[in-house]
Amino acid sequence: MVGPARGPNLASVPGPDDDELARLRALVGPSERAYGDAVADADRAIAAAKAATLEAGAARGELAEMRVELARARQDQDLFQRRRTMGAGEYLIDLLREAWRDVLRPRLAHVARRVPRPQGRETRGGQ
Secondary structure (H helix, E strand, C coil), X not given: CCCCCCCCXXXXXXXXXXXXXXXXXXXXXXXHHHHHXXXXXXXXXHHHHHHHHHHHHXXXXXXXXXXXXXXXXXXXXXXXXXXXXXXXXXXHHHXXXXXXXXXXXXXXXXXXXXXCCCCCCCCCCCC
């Protein structure tokens, strides 16, 4: 089977695919090189959008951290202002309450969880 003859004057003869090719070139550009450039531009735009999205996420994370730090600083400021108005005895009692709440009680709870309980013995509330 022999294919159609190809020659220099066949390229200038319009065929059924020429209309489609002209339509596609009007959409994409005048050549395959322009199509490649358009694809490369699209890839660069996608990469830039992803980078911008990552930067926005990092900024949101930093903002959340700053809000937490600000809340802690406000709590510390409130505590210092409250303690500034206290007398010596009140201040000492407040320090002891803070030590109990923040240090001693959690340590005692940790130790209590580690101590084995005797088997078969009723616990409070278990009845």
